[in-house]
Amino acid sequence: MFMRTKAMLKIGGVGLLTALVLAGCGSKSSDSGTKKQTANWMVAANINTMDASKMTDLISSQHINATNEGLLRMAKDNSVVPGVAKNYTVSKDGKTWTFNLRHSKWNDGKPVTAKDFVNSWQRTVNPKTASQYSYIFNNIENAEKINAGKMALSKLGVKAEGNYKLVVHLIKPQSYFKYMVSQSYYFPEETSIVKKYGSSYGTNAQKNGYNGPFVLKGWNGTNDSWKLVKNPKYWNAKSIKLDQLNIQAIKDPNTALNGYQSGKLDFTTLSGTQVKQYKNDKNYHVYKQASIYYLEMNEKKFPMFKNKNLRKAFSLAIDKKQLANKVLADGSQAPKGFVADDMSQRNGKDFADESYVKGAVDYNLAEAKKYWAKGLKETGKKSVSLTLLSDDTDVAKRTTEFVQSQLTKLPGVKITNQNVPYKTRLARSAAGQFDLVITAWNADYPDPSNFLDILTSKNAYNNGKWSNAQYDALVKKSEGVDAANETARWKDMVQAEKILMNDQGIVPLYQPAISTLMKPKIHGVQFFPTAPQWDWSKISVK
Incomplete structure (x- = not known):
């Protein structure tokens, strides 16, 4: 999430x-x-x-x-157990999932029906709702077109067959769909209550x-x-x-x-x-x-941050190990990249290890100053004054103070910290009302795509507006032509993560x-x- x-x-x-x-x-x-x-x-x-x-x-x-409760519930060891759905089947081509619902009730005694799921999902992809999680439905037939306002809600690929059977049609196979339907954005909403309020x-x-x-x-x-x-x-x-x-x-x-x-x-x-x-x-x-705190640079507000050298300078100027071990000192660790480690494995290998780009998370102030000088020359800048936005918790304040102290070691950099209530930070981040922001992503399900998706060019959570066509293509390939080929899909995602880190699209701070x-x-x-x-x-x- x-x-x-x-x-x-x-x-x-x-x-x-x-x-x-x-x-x-x-x-x-x-x-x-x-x-x-x-x-x-x-x-x-x-x-x-x-x-x-x-x-x-x-x-x-x-x-x-x-x-x-949704169709399924998360359980130990990356497994799922029955929720509202007492069982489910998947077609041979992996694109049709049929959930057989138990006879359960809302707290007011009304039955939970397949239609409550249909209405909830349609509401989320409805562009009028402006859901930031609408993208998570994009593998359901017609969801993307509906969210773009180009197709009627009734065309969404989810159907209620009677009160207790829900049939979902996907565009392509998605092995981790079982995890997705266990998450809150796929939960049913009581239709009568939504209409009432x-x-x-x-x-x-x-x-x-x-x-x-x-x-x-x-x-x-x-x-x-x-x-x-x-x-x-x-x-x-x-x-x-x-x-x-x-x-x-x-x-x-x-x-x-x-x-x-x-x-x-x-x-x-x-x-x-x-x-x-x-x-x-x-x-x-x-x-x-399974979470990463990271620094986003607003490339739309400050086009100078489209310069790779300036982004790399910011990353190299921040000592992530000192932040985790000395400043936070709460069990947090320096990151290996954007995708958290100990979350996704294949053939005994952790994704974070396979996609690790050491230079993207290292600390080297001397190198940072070289990249900074080069970037300033390329952008015609001599100095920059920036506001660093984050939450107003104790941890957030200590983090912003540390990052401020690290970045101001670069010549001509002035950083003003702005710690605000959580809701305010969320709203400003989504609206692009920041220079720099410390934010975080916690994975909803144990698959690298959950991290990688949010930094594609058009994703609603890509608040810094970093964009890389090759990265977008690899993420799309992993979820398209290679969706049913686990080996190829894994390689696509590893390569995408390496591109993100080598390009320093964001600066991972700590896990x-x-x-x-x-x-x-x-x-x-x-x-x-x-x-x-x-x-x-x-x-x-x-």
Whole structure:
């Protein structure tokens, strides 16, 4: 999900803790006298939206995943398990997927039907919706033409055959489609609720329908605390042990740690020196993410950044190892490229290793100054003043300060940092209202294409507007003529990644890890390196 978010999905955080007034574990249920299983969790950002068609960030994706369910669900070891679909079949040519749906319900008791999937997918590709994730549907017949306004919504290659059979027609084989339909952008939307609320659908907890393990309560669209309550209408409600998850958005790591230490939080993330302090604690856990934080240079606003030498100078001027190991010091690592490592393997080889371009992620200030001088001469510039945009979290602030200190070692470079709330950064990035921006992409599914797609020339997430015809052609080839040939497809993607890195289309900064403390009474938390990362549906409190 940029996620990604990541997409990128896009990742970040905002949300000031004003009070840690959270329900304690083991509180009595008023109706049954039995103990309720309740846990208290923190996240680094507010929910941006609960509209799956408009969602772009990881935090929203996590909550949509917790409260809704698609055809399949992500499971351990890059596997999928039945969700709303009890089973599915794929045609011999790999282009027709048929999902047989179980008889499940929305939280208001109405049936979840194949038509809810059709309407949801049509809504996402509808150009009027302006979904940044519409591109993810492009392999479904006619999706691209519909999104371009050149064809009617009814022509989308997804059909409801009765209430409980969904047939999807793809343009070409797509082996990882099973992962895609497990992600929130492919979830159903309750048709009657979407119609009822229109443009305000998904803007608060009430203006939504839920068919997943939990129902969202107490989120008004902007507040910093809310809760997930067990959904009795969920088809597999008997497997859900947790009655309530109280969630608080906390951007200050010290405030979060204080909440954990005082017993008001059962889970918290750690940052900076906190990691060193607690890494030997028995309740310390570190989770490596399939995510990359990177620097985008706005080539549309500053045509000088179309110059490869200037882009390479910026990359070489930033010491990624120092950023990960000394500044962040939270388990994050220096990147090998744009595609995260330990995510995609083929024949025992990791994609990040096969596509590694050492010079694109190295630190060499002397070489950086040479490229900078050459680029300035080629563009007729002598100096440049730039604003570096990022989030206003503790981690983001420390990152921008470090990047600022590194880039200003180049002659004639002045950098002003601008740390803003997460939603603001997302909006400005999408609108191209930045000089430089630190952003991130978190993979939605474990395939390199999830990263590579977003930097093709016309992708909505390519906010810096870097463009390379050869790169575009290779990505297209991997998803077209070579789609059914796994060996050729892999080679296409490796070559595309090398072109991106050799051309320095973006500057990878670090691959994050999540360092955490979790109370030993919390069991069953599932973590996925790709989106949605946290699956709370198997939590129990003992």
